[in-house]
Amino acid sequence: MTSLMAQSRSHKKSGPSQRQLKVGEVIRRTLSEILARDEIHDPELNRISITVSEVTTSPDLQIATAYIMPLGGKLYDEAIAALARNKGQIRSIVGRKAGLKFAPDLRFRIDETFDRIDSTRALFEREDVRRDLESDQEVDDPADTASQSD
Numbered sequence: 001m002t003s004l005m006a007q008s009r010s011h012k013k014s015g016p017s018q019r020q021l022k023v024g025e026v027i028r029r030t031l032s033e034i035l036a037r038d039e040i041h042d043p044e045l046n047r048i049s050i051t052v053s054e055v056t057t058s059p060d061l062q063i064a065t066a067y068i069m070p071l072g073g074k075l076y077d078e079a080i081a082a083l084a085r086n087k088g089q090i091r092s093i094v095g096r097k098a099g100l101k102f103a104p105d106l107r108f109r110i111d112e113t114f115d116r117i118d119s120t121r122a123l124f125e126r127e128d129v130r131r132d133l134e135s136d137q138e139v140d141d142p143a144d145t146a147s148q149s150d
Contacts, residue, residue, distance in 0.1 A: 019061070063107060068111060080109075091106050
């Protein structure tokens, strides 16, 4: 019996469960709404427009990490500090508005996805990379191979 239990645990899929994804999205929407409506009584936080791009939750739903981006890509430190300072109030409002039985501990991180996208775009614009990509397409293009055999 114990080998069956151990075997089933070892075959668990990696990545978040459907429940984690659903709760994360509910928290993301609720947090975005709270910030957009200036429901937190902190003038410093309310002067920063913040986008909540994603919220991930721990498997036990006890911790929620919100990935945020201040509008204009500036004021990172101020945004994180203001959110951390108001974490208790935010957690209380999120728990109530999202209809969660237990509100998770909130953590705030800067979303670096946008920076990675910009660096990836810059990489693809480099002449040597474009040349390599074009030569790979010529080799891999099945239409070219079919037309050469005719």
